[in-house]
Amino acid sequence: MNSEFKLVLYPVDSGLEIDLDNLRKHLDSLALLGAELVDLLGADHYTVGDKFLSYFTFMGCSPDIELEPQTDKPFCYLALESFLQPQFVLGSNVKKARCTSCKHDLQEITNSLNCSHCDKPLQLDKINWRKSAFIAKTWISIGNIYELEAIPNDELLDSLKRLTSVQWKPAYIRNAKLIEV
Numbered sequence: 001m002n003s004e005f006k007l008v009l010y011p012v013d014s015g016l017e018i019d020l021d022n023l024r025k026h027l028d029s030l031a032l033l034g035a036e037l038v039d040l041l042g043a044d045h046y047t048v049g050d051k052f053l054s055y056f057t058f059m060g061c062s063p064d065i066e067l068e069p070q071t072d073k074p075f076c077y078l079a080l081e082s083f084l085q086p087q088f089v090l091g092s093n094v095k096k097a098r099c100t101s102c103k104h105d106l107q108e109i110t111n112s113l114n115c116s117h118c119d120k121p122l123q124l125d126k127i128n129w130r131k132s133a134f135i136a137k138t139w140i141s142i143g144n145i146y147e148l149e150a151i152p153n154d155e156l157l158d159s160l161k162r163l164t165s166v167q168w169k170p171a172y173i174r175n176a177k178l179i180e181v
């Protein structure tokens with residue numbers, strides 16, 4: 001089943017177009033992708049590949065990570081998500097952040113994406129969301145990873161940077177909400 005807890009890897013250039021075939025081949029060459037889970041989760045969802053565990057540092061003493069597909073309980077999977085327009089993605093776990101114009105704490109973030117205090121458009125890519133929101137056209141989701149449970153290592157992030165010429169960062173998103181910008 002699709003998990004409400006996700007670790008997301010995204011490029012910091014929100015307008016970056018990424019060819020999904022190239023990204024798929026790249027992740028395949030890293031042995032990060034397993035079989036596609038069309039029937040279970042839909043297109044562009046994959047089981048984790050043989051080397052999945054070597055690209056992440058798992059926190060906690062005995063992480064309980066289910067790597068095999070299950071029909072009745074959550075398990076780890078990879079998903080490639082891509083949109084024609086940049087999406088602002090935030091979770092129900094979004095951290096307190098401040099408007100860069102008026103410095104007030106952001107209260108509710110509505111679809112207008114304007115500050116509820118000064119009504120100026122939020123500068124989404126300038127605000128420090130502390131790994132709880134991001135803006136991108138294409139990203140990689142890893143399902144069933146809790147907040148800070150796993151941290152991607154430099155080998156993985158550097159290889160994505162070599163592929164796209166843009167730095168990649170992690171975010172932890174619970175119950176993702178997408179707002180087109």
Ligand SMILES: [Zn+2]
Nearest residue numbers: 099102115118
């Ligand atoms: Zn403001």
